[in-house]
Amino acid sequence: MTRSRLLHVTPETHHVQIDLVYATDRNFTGKPIYKAQHCLLLEPAEAALRKAVDTARSFGMTLRIFDAYRPPQAQKVLWDFLPDPNFIAELGRGSNHSRGTAVDLTLIDENGEALDMGTGFDAMVAESAHFYPGLPAHVQRNRTLLLGVMHGAGFTHIASEWWHYELPGSRDLALIDNEESGPLRLM
Ligand SMILES: [Zn+2]
Secondary structure (H helix, E strand, C coil): CCCCCEEECCHHHHCCEECCHHHCCCCCCCCCCCCCCCCEEEHHHHHHHHHHHHHHHHCCCEEEEEECCCCHHHHHHHHHHCCCCCCCCCCCCCCHHHHCCEEEEEEECCCCCECCCCCCCCCCCHHHCCCCCCCCHHHHHHHHHHHHHHHHCCCEECCCCCCEEECCCHHHCCCCCCCCCCCCCCC
16 A cells, blocks of 8 residues: 655645644634644645646635644644534544645635635634525635635535535545644643
């Protein structure tokens, strides 16, 4: 069996913006969870991301990544803070972020502005669900645009979070305990 590797995603190599919010205090825990701003994806997810970037660039936009590979230890910190299986993968099940195949992101327009998605990244509210009824039309349009870009590149979505995409079949992959990223800060 060939082992897939985690690959670095950077603005220089991938033409994306990177804002790993779990390396800052701008996340729902209010504290940095990662020590380093390493954006990592498993090889097939990295390849799919490149496709998504190409599609977005074809109409003058780019992607801003909020999270990608997430070490299992960091997942435990999030789960301990908010043990809600609607938004945080239970530890026994594991997050597809910890498999290197999930990415959280949004679209950035030609002026460098993030598209209005109605709710913020990681807003743990019902309105963050795709196709939530009653959202303004432009919000539904923006979310659907991101959905098209990501599905066209081979990702699939989950119902509850407009920002989360992952490769189909991720659940069958192993959790990755990556030493290199060493992103856990003890809290
Ligand atoms: Zn996610």
